Amino acid sequence: MKSQMVLARGALGIGAVLAPRALGRLFGVESADNPVAPYLMRLFGIREMFMAWDLYLTADDELERTVSRTIPVDAADALASTLAGVAGYLPRRAAAMSTASALVGTVNGIVLRSKLRRAHTPPVDIGR
Secondary structure (H helix, E strand, O other), X not given: OHHHHHHHHHHHHHHHHHOHHHHHHHXXXXXXXXXXXXXXXXXXXXXXXXXXXXXXXXXXXXXXXXXXXHHHHHHHHXXXXXXXXXXXXXXXXXXXXXXXXXXXXXXXXXXXXXXXXXXXXXXXXXXX
C-alpha cells in the first residue's frame, strides 16, 4: 500500500505542477473563471510531490510515523474543500471532487497506519 500512496500522490503532484489547468478542469475549476487557480494547483502539486517523496524515502520501521503525518493534511484538505463548497468559493463539482480526493487520502492513510500498527504489535501471551 505504501507504493500505491507514493504513486497516487506523486502522479497527482506531477499532474498539478505540469498541467494545472487540465487538472483543475478535471476537478471542476476553470482557470478562465479563476486566473489564480493554476498557481494554487502548482502549490498543491509541489506539496503532494514532497509528501510522496517523503513516503518513498521512509524506511519501513519509520513508515507508521510518516503515514500518520499525512492523515491530518488530507483531513484538513477535505474540511477546507467542504467549507469552500458550502461558502460558494468553489463550484459544487470542484468541492465534491476535491473533498472526495482528500477523503480517499485520509482513509488510505488510516488503513495503512492501522496495518502497520498491527504488524508491529507483539502477540499477547495469555499464559497457556
